[in-house]
Amino acid sequence: MPPRRAVDGGPGRRNTGLEERASRVLRGVGVREGQTVLDFGCGEGTYAIPAARLVGNEGLVYALDQDRAKLAELRGKSEAARLENIRIVRVIDRASIPLADESVDLILLYDVLHSWYHPHSQQREDILHALYRVLRPEGLLSFYPGDPEVFQHRTELAAIHREIARAHFCLQSTHAETLIHEGKVVAGHLFSFAKTCN
Numbered sequence: 359m360p361p362r363r364a365v366d367g368g369p370g371r372r373n374t375g376l377e378e379r380a381s382r383v384l385r386g387v388g389v390r391e392g393q394t395v396l397d398f399g400c401g402e403g404t405y406a407i408p409a410a411r412l413v414g415n416e417g418l419v420y421a422l423d424q425d426r427a428k429l430a431e432l433r434g435k436s437e438a439a440r441l442e443n444i445r446i447v448r449v450i451d452r453a454s455i456p457l458a459d460e461s462v463d464l465i466l467l468y469d470v471l472h473s474w475y476h477p478h479s480q481q482r483e484d485i486l487h488a489l490y491r492v493l494r495p496e497g498l499l500s501f502y503p504g505d506p507e508v509f510q511h512r513t514e515l516a517a518i519h520r521e522i523a524r525a526h527f528c529l530q531s532t533h534a535e536t537l538i539h540e541g542k543v544v545a546g547h548l549f550s551f552a553k554t555c556n
């Protein structure tokens with residue numbers, strides 16, 4: 359998405375207001391103590407940091423991104439917070455996830471799977487197949503399409519939903535949520551997909 363002015367604290371600083379909001383979002387989507395969470399396209403860790411606090415010492419967060427600078431920022435934040443349960447993963451191949459099959463309880467896919475980063479349907483489908491592979495059978499994919507101010511193309515959202523369904527995920531619930539997007543609070547929708555369909 360196009361860069362915007364961030365109001366978040368920067369490396370090492372903790373913006374407790376935004377972090378509490380992000381934490382509430384994560385509790386709502388089912389992030390719990392002891393889980394393994396994959397934050398695919400984690401950026402500088404708006405969600406990965408609170409996810410690490412929620413899963414606790416028995417849990418693990420894989421924070422995966424392609425952007426070296428954002429991951430460096432995330433590393434600074436996690437070190438300042440003394441979080442030892444975040445594994446930072448930098449990927450080069452945009453659809454490869456260096457994790458074992460069925461090793462993740464919950465995937466966060468927030469503001470990544472859209473035409474800004476992946477203009478071709480095949481790129482998005484490759485990512486979805488990789489995500490499906492690493493998710494446990496009872497696992498969940500939590501999907502936020504992107505900032506509604508920017509992500510206006512309903513037809514694109516419908517196409518992406520069809521791609522998610524083609525990758526064998528099943529839509530379980532949709533709910534309106536107050537999210538954090540590039541350091542700002544925005545209203546949006548979260549979609550929860552299961553790997554195993556009822």
Ligand SMILES: C[S@@+](CC[C@H](N)C(=O)[O-])C[C@H]1O[C@@H](n2cnc3c(N)ncnc32)[C@H](O)[C@@H]1O
Pocket residue numbers: 359398399400401402403404405422423424425428449451452453467468469470475485538539540
């Ligand atoms: C708009 S940011 C969202 C960050 C975070 N998910 C959030 O909601 O705050 C999108 C991030 O996804 C990363 N990204 C996009 N496509 C990716 C891919 N195929 N593999 C890894 N990271 C990707 C970008 O580098 C960027 O950091």
